[in-house]
Amino acid sequence: MRRRPLRLAALATAALVALAACGSGDDDSDGGASGGGSTVTDADVQAALDKGGNLKVWAWEPTLKEVVTKFQQKYPNVKVELVNAGTGNDQYTALQNAIAAGSGVPDVAQIEYYALPQFALAKSVDDLKAYGAESLNGTFTPGPWASVSPAGGIYGIPMDSGPMALFYNKEVFDKHSIKVPTTWAEYLDAARKLHQADPKAYITSDTGDAGFTTSLIWQAGGKPYKVDGTNVTIDFTDAGSKEFVSTWQQLINEKLLAPISGWSDQWYQGLGNGTIATLATGAWMPANFVTGVPGASGKWRVAPMPQWQAGGNASAENGGSSLAMPVKGGNKELAYGFIKYANAGEGVQIRLDGGAFPATTAELKSEKFLGTEFPYFGGQKANEIFAKSAEQVVSGWSYLPFQVYANSVFNDTVGKAYVSGTTLQDGLNSWQQTCAKYGTDQGFSVK
Amino acid sequence: MRRRRSVTLTVLTGVMLVYSLIPLVWLLINSTKTQAGLFDSFGLWFHGDFALFGNIADTLTYDGGIFLRWLGNTLLYVLVGAGGATFLAVLGGYGLAKFDFPGKRAVFAVVIGAVAVPGTALAVPTFLMFSRMGLTNTPWSVIIPSLVTPFGLYLMWTFAAEAIPDELLEAARVDGASELGTFFRICLPLLAPGIVTVLLFSMVATWNNYFLPLIMLKDPDWYPLTVGLNSWNEQAETAGGEPVFNLIITGSLLTILPLLAAFLLLQRYWQSGLAAGSVKQ
Numbered sequence: 001m002r003r004r005p006l007r008l009a010a011l012a013t014a015a016l017v018a019l020a021a022c023g024s025g026d027d028d029s030d031g032g033a034s035g036g037g038s039t040v041t042d043a044d045v046q047a048a049l050d051k052g053g054n055l056k057v058w059a060w061e062p063t064l065k066e067v068v069t070k071f072q073q074k075y076p077n078v079k080v081e082l083v084n085a086g087t088g089n090d091q092y093t094a095l096q097n098a099i100a101a102g103s104g105v106p107d108v109a110q111i112e113y114y115a116l117p118q119f120a121l122a123k124s125v126d127d128l129k130a131y132g133a134e135s136l137n138g139t140f141t142p143g144p145w146a147s148v149s150p151a152g153g154i155y156g157i158p159m160d161s162g163p164m165a166l167f168y169n170k171e172v173f174d175k176h177s178i179k180v181p182t183t184w185a186e187y188l189d190a191a192r193k194l195h196q197a198d199p200k201a202y203i204t205s206d207t208g209d210a211g212f213t214t215s216l217i218w219q220a221g222g223k224p225y226k227v228d229g230t231n232v233t234i235d236f237t238d239a240g241s242k243e244f245v246s247t248w249q250q251l252i253n254e255k256l257l258a259p260i261s262g263w264s265d266q267w268y269q270g271l272g273n274g275t276i277a278t279l280a281t282g283a284w285m286p287a288n289f290v291t292g293v294p295g296a297s298g299k300w301r302v303a304p305m306p307q308w309q310a311g312g313n314a315s316a317e318n319g320g321s322s323l324a325m326p327v328k329g330g331n332k333e334l335a336y337g338f339i340k341y342a343n344a345g346e347g348v349q350i351r352l353d354g355g356a357f358p359a360t361t362a363e364l365k366s367e368k369f370l371g372t373e374f375p376y377f378g379g380q381k382a383n384e385i386f387a388k389s390a391e392q393v394v395s396g397w398s399y400l401p402f403q404v405y406a407n408s409v410f411n412d413t414v415g416k417a418y419v420s421g422t423t424l425q426d427g428l429n430s431w432q433q434t435c436a437k438y439g440t441d442q443g444f445s446v447k
Numbered sequence: 448m449r450r451r452r453s454v455t456l457t458v459l460t461g462v463m464l465v466y467s468l469i470p471l472v473w474l475l476i477n478s479t480k481t482q483a484g485l486f487d488s489f490g491l492w493f494h495g496d497f498a499l500f501g502n503i504a505d506t507l508t509y510d511g512g513i514f515l516r517w518l519g520n521t522l523l524y525v526l527v528g529a530g531g532a533t534f535l536a537v538l539g540g541y542g543l544a545k546f547d548f549p550g551k552r553a554v555f556a557v558v559i560g561a562v563a564v565p566g567t568a569l570a571v572p573t574f575l576m577f578s579r580m581g582l583t584n585t586p587w588s589v590i591i592p593s594l595v596t597p598f599g600l601y602l603m604w605t606f607a608a609e610a611i612p613d614e615l616l617e618a619a620r621v622d623g624a625s626e627l628g629t630f631f632r633i634c635l636p637l638l639a640p641g642i643v644t645v646l647l648f649s650m651v652a653t654w655n656n657y658f659l660p661l662i663m664l665k666d667p668d669w670y671p672l673t674v675g676l677n678s679w680n681e682q683a684e685t686a687g688g689e690p691v692f693n694l695i696i697t698g699s700l701l702t703i704l705p706l707l708a709a710f711l712l713l714q715r716y717w718q719s720g721l722a723a724g725s726v727k728q
Contacts, residue, residue: 058665061685061687062682062685062687062688062689063687083665083666083667084678085665086665086678087678087681087682087684087685087688088684093662094665097574097578097583097662100578101578101579103583104584104665160686162686263683263684265485265486265690265692268486268683268690268692269487272483272486273486273487282686284686284687285686287687288687288688288690291688291689291690292683294482295483295486295487319686
């Protein structure tokens with residue numbers, strides 16, 4: 001649920017992921033229940049929960065703490081060790097290393113949707129069909145459910161989701177009497193008008209963010225990644241990608257984007273003091289506004305995503321993660337019991353109360369959820385917009401089976417478009433080539 | 448004798464002084480600000496609210512007081528790691544300086560070569576080796592690599608060669624002292640300035656060690672301060688995570704205080720240690 005530029009740690013990631021990939025191939029994995037094709041019934045899971053045992057969970061999602069507390073109260077024989085083994089990329093590196101080393105593998109791991117195919121294809125996480133996960137199909141909204149089911153399996157249970165919306169600073173918009181954009185063309189105009197009126201203010205900040213770029217291409221109907229087993233196609237010249245490039249290139253050319261990287265202290269500052277006027281991101285953002293930008297409370301509002309076609313109603317997902325079971329972890333029945341409790345059972349409400357955004361249809365449709373007024377957004381019932389966006393997510397999107405690597409080299413390729421004469425399209429092309437080469441080296445057939 | 452004054456040198460030294468003090472001043476000033484204050488005030492001056500004591504209290508109690516646990520870990524790594532490294536370097540350096548054995552030149556070449564290899568470059572191979580041995584995610588994975596300091600060994604070697612006259616050892620042997628007795632009763636006091644120097648070097652290296660514990664440790668309960676503070680920083684990059692920039696800054700200030708104290712206390716020893724061997728008597 002978080003994107004950020006390449007860091008020192010990512011340097012090690014590249015090396016270690018490669019090593020881990022080699023290592024996991026030749027080790028015989030004991031697949032537990034999923035290996036023999038036998039299925040685990042709900043009764044087995046319940047028995048395991050009653051019997052108890054130790055469970056190691058690797059996750060950084062903050063609301064899980066409360067879930068673990070309540071879970072242990074309900075099942076006193078179970079002892080859950082919740083470990084924050086790093087956020088996003090750092091955690092994946094750690095997980096790959098543990099899997100390669102064959103020791104210290106957690107029983108449950110948080111894996112973001114964009115990263116899940118990588119673990120699924122390497123058979124590093126269990127196919128939860130063996131545990132009856134198919135019965136949860138209707139429980140979740142289509143976007144997240146599609147995200148956990150790459151290649152015909154079910155490799156995780158959705159924990160949250162990030163249907164996109166446009167967050168905007170109403171105070172800044174009102175001050176310069178700019179209308180809230182409903183299309184990306186209007187967004188471009190608003191960017192020009194705002195920056196002209198106040199040279200310190202920008203419509204948004206962007207220094208190249210893989211998650212954001214892929215999400216916008218997704219919303220534009222682009223499908224640059226096609227994955228069929230080990231056959232992968234990467235193509236950033238399809239209509240959706242071009243749509244995104246044509247608008248975003250103008251924002252870059254006219255220097256209408258604040259050169260501030262997301263999630264930095266400067267970024268939080270910009271969101272607070274009005275120099276960053278909008279943010280198109282996932283529905284989990286309100287919690288970050290409340291804790292990270294407390295000073296701007298009351299100034300921000302939420303609007304539906306600007307559309308690529310006037311009058312359209314397309315949306316996309318940005319961020320979101322699942323809980324999965326690494327193949328080499330232990331306590332399978334217990335682990336599945338915990339995942340189900342956290343993501344499809346009582347845990348959902350606990351996490352909702354903690355500020356998370358659900359992936360479950362029942363919660364997204366409940367009156368209580370939709371009617372929640374956000375004091376931060378001036379009392380706006382923002383969930384109505386998010387829930388609608390969740391229904392409008394364009395279907396058929398898929399990530400690469402090596403998206404973690406792909407995102408780690410985004411700034412070396414596409415990032416150049418933000419700081420030099422390279423065009424966005426050239427940047428995407430070179431990203432495509434770098435990824436294709438890596439994929440081929442990993443044994444995929446990439447076109 | 449009056450020394451010549453150079454205006455250029457005075458100015459240059461002044462610039463260097465300001466350059467090295469500004470980060471410290473920045474750290475001091477900004478640890479007095481609240482999270483909101485950090486965002487809407489000038490970086491090198493105070494904000495209206497003076498929140499230093501609140502920040503310190505919050506840093507020590509945030510997330511169940513994990514900061515204190517990290518401080519304890521760092522102290523453990525420094526005591527056992529840097530202390531052990533110094534001990535080994537003293538023993539090895541003394542042995543290499545005062546005893547002859549076949550292959551000594553080869554050892555010298557290896558040590559000199561090892562000084563040139565940065566620890567960061569060894570981190571990944573070390574990780575793979577330790578994970579085979581099942582030692583990752585234990586304090587040993589941080590302590591054992593810290594025990595090896597080729598630079599410390601080399602420093603003790605040259606220092607021992609200069610500081611202990613061979614005649615003294617001869618005399619001790621003639622008087623019938625055992626080799627160990629000679630080492631502990633006669634040589635160790637002579638080596639004190641060198642020992643302090645090596646100790647300070649390995650202390651700083653272990654205290655600031657970041658990359659090795661980062662890839663070795665996954666359990667926050669074993670993090671040293673460096674990795675722990677970074678994990679607080681990463682919270683700001685997580686959906687639903689709470690940015691605690693004021694606590695990170697205050698935590699950094701608290702983190703450097705023990706090192707500052709160590710430097711001020713041991714300064715005079717390590718200065719004489721650095722100069723040892725520079726002039727032939």
